[in-house]
Amino acid sequence: KAGVTQTPRYLIKTRGQQVTLSCSPISGHRSVSWYQQTPGQGLQFLFEYFSETQRNKGNFPGRFSGRQFSNSRSEMNVSTLELGDSALYLCASISTATSRRETQYFGPGTRLLVL
Amino acid sequence: GENVEQHPSTLSVQEGDSAVIKCTYSDSASNYFPWYKQELGKRPQLIIDIRSNVGEKKDQRIAVTLNKTAKHFSLHITETQPEDSAVYFCAASKGGSYIPTFGRGTSLIVHP
Numbered sequence: 046k047a048g049v050t051q052t053p054r055y056l057i058k059t060r061g062q063q064v065t066l067s068c069s070p071i072s073g074h075r076s077v078s079w080y081q082q083t084p085g086q087g088l089q090f091l092f093e094y095f096s097e098t099q100r101n102k103g104n105f106p107g108r109f110s111g112r113q114f115s116n117s118r119s120e121m122n123v124s125t126l127e128l129g130d131s132a133l134y135l136c137a138s139i140s141t142a143t144s145r146r147e148t149q150y151f152g153p154g155t156r157l158l159v160l
Numbered sequence: 161g162e163n164v165e166q167h168p169s170t171l172s173v174q175e176g177d178s179a180v181i182k183c184t185y186s187d188s189a190s191n192y193f194p195w196y197k198q199e200l201g202k203r204p205q206l207i208i209d210i211r212s213n214v215g216e217k218k219d220q221r222i223a224v225t226l227n228k229t230a231k232h233f234s235l236h237i238t239e240t241q242p243e244d245s246a247v248y249f250c251a252a253s254k255g256g257s258y259i260p261t262f263g264r265g266t267s268l269i270v271h272p
Contacts, residue, residue: 087249090261093259148194
């Protein structure tokens with residue numbers, strides 16, 4: 046099976062702009078989670094989508110939003126970008142197989158730089 | 161909610177030495193504890209996991225131990241090699257629809 050894919054891999058934006066990131070999960074995985082990774086802060090959970098519905102949400106401002114499509118692909122949007130939004134954004138999909146249902150399979154990430 | 165503390169933040173060892181990374185968690189309902197390895201510029205990948213009904217699990221040079229009473233779990237790497245150099249993340253989860261909470265990561269550096 047193909048792994049989790051994310052596009053684009055790199056992105057440069059300026060303050061005030063908005064950005065949309067895309068994530069395609071492993072075939073058959075219905076849950077997609079998004080994380081923000083910055084040096085020293087580890088993996089900060091943004092939100093999780095399951096069957097096109099947001100199931101869990103982290104402590105990020107409303108500028109961060111997402112959605113999931115019927116094919117389980119997910120998008121994340123950040124509006125009114127701030128310098129502090131510069132980070133690696135990772136998405137992860139979760140296996141639906143009983144024995145591995147908690148394992149998160151990560152994509153390669155999108156590195157966002159806000160100038 | 162769950163809180164996961166991970167120590168140390170940086171660990172430097174000589175090739176062949178052992179390395180130990182420790183994590184504590186706060187929610188006694190957590191029952192699944194995965195460890196991820198993230199090499200520079202790459203995605204985090206699961207290297208080993210343990211469930212709350214098991215005290216220890218081994219896979220070649222890596223092992224994980226869990227103390228449910230004290231709510232802490234540790235990753236042990238023996239005979240370290242330069243390719244073990246990476247950031248290691250622990251996590252705790254209640255399983256099901258719950259999202260795992262990650263520690264802040266440990267940067268392991270193995271000197272040849």
